[in-house]
Amino acid sequence: MSSKEAQEAFTADTCLTLANGEKIPQIQLGVWESYDEECYNAVLWALEAGYRGIDSAEWYENEHICGRAILDFLSKTPTLTRSSIFFTTKLRHNVSYDATRAAITRSLEQSKLSYIDLYLIHAPYGGPLIREEIYRALVDAVKEGQVKSWGVSNYGIRHLQEILDKFPDHPPLVNQIELNPFNTQSEIVEFCREKGIILQAYTPLAKSQRFEDETVKAVAGKYGRSSAEVMVKWGLQEGFVSLPKSVRKERIVGNLKGSEGWALEEEDMVKLRGLDEHFVTEWDPTDCP
Numbered sequence: 001m002s003s004k005e006a007q008e009a010f011t012a013d014t015c016l017t018l019a020n021g022e023k024i025p026q027i028q029l030g031v032w033e034s035y036d037e038e039c040y041n042a043v044l045w046a047l048e049a050g051y052r053g054i055d056s057a058e059w060y061e062n063e064h065i066c067g068r069a070i071l072d073f074l075s076k077t078p079t080l081t082r083s084s085i086f087f088t089t090k091l092r093h094n095v096s097y098d099a100t101r102a103a104i105t106r107s108l109e110q111s112k113l114s115y116i117d118l119y120l121i122h123a124p125y126g127g128p129l130i131r132e133e134i135y136r137a138l139v140d141a142v143k144e145g146q147v148k149s150w151g152v153s154n155y156g157i158r159h160l161q162e163i164l165d166k167f168p169d170h171p172p173l174v175n176q177i178e179l180n181p182f183n184t185q186s187e188i189v190e191f192c193r194e195k196g197i198i199l200q201a202y203t204p205l206a207k208s209q210r211f212e213d214e215t216v217k218a219v220a221g222k223y224g225r226s227s228a229e230v231m232v233k234w235g236l237q238e239g240f241v242s243l244p245k246s247v248r249k250e251r252i253v254g255n256l257k258g259s260e261g262w263a264l265e266e267e268d269m270v271k272l273r274g275l276d277e278h279f280v281t282e283w284d285p286t287d288c289p
């Protein structure tokens, strides 16, 4: 968890440090369900606004568009280089060692970014043997320089423990799960904190389905903020990487700028945590076999 003072000083450049020493921007643009020119513009506007991380996936079918927008942005911003931008993508299908290596190579070719900053296994499906095989493929891609940092998504405690036991030299650096005041996943969060695994909060805005909640509105009113700003700030102040998604320029800018220069009082963090209802917006594979 980050202190109130640290949150008041939060900016687009604020990073967390992964267990391998790499820095990860604490707020990043999510691009699920963003396609074609809409996705291109969203990524460009985000980078122009100051975001330095983009969260894509093979599943989103927009790695090529994200890569093009990042490279176009860099070509007109000579003060920045490839290393200034943090690009994440994820494995779509859990099949085998070879299929995972091929998928990582394909993601690199699609994005044209020369390396992937963070590669995640998107979900724990497939059982223990497949999980071990695909993770081994990811570790080998890291050793060969295709990927800088590695991790998982939607992994429950049992899946994480399995990987920690089998890969003591390469524990997952990140677990990306659904996290917002309406789905706090406290047991997984506590486990990850204990193990030094950084949590990424996906669906930090609960897909805009809880903005009218009375508690969120009351907290927002107290600080003169919007419900969206309160929900993003809650995740940042919990110490998560937040991945708000929008394709609208004013929201992309607002979600970033609205997270700067203020913090929630601890009493409001507690109130927001109390809203947990395990609200799952799309899927929750954290307890799959």
Ligand SMILES: NC(=O)c1ccc[n+]([C@@H]2O[C@H](COP(=O)([O-])OP(=O)(O)OC[C@H]3O[C@@H](n4cnc5c(N)ncnc54)[C@H](OP(=O)(O)O)[C@@H]3O)[C@@H](O)[C@H]2O)c1
Binding pocket: 029, 030, 031, 032, 033, 055, 056, 122, 153, 154, 176, 177, 201, 202, 203, 204, 205, 206, 207, 208, 228, 243, 244, 245, 246, 247, 248, 251, 252, 254, 255
């Ligand atoms: N690993 C996984 O399994 C997984 C699963 C889901 C998501 N993710 C990642 O997390 C990212 C974010 O999650 P998400 O896309 O599910 O949902 P989200 O960020 O919680 O919410 C996105 C929705 O909120 C709207 N919105 C954004 N900012 C707003 C604002 N300031 N005011 C009002 N509405 C606003 C967006 O509409 P507009 O676009 O029209 O503005 C969109 O409908 C994804 O894009 C993806 O990168 C990962």
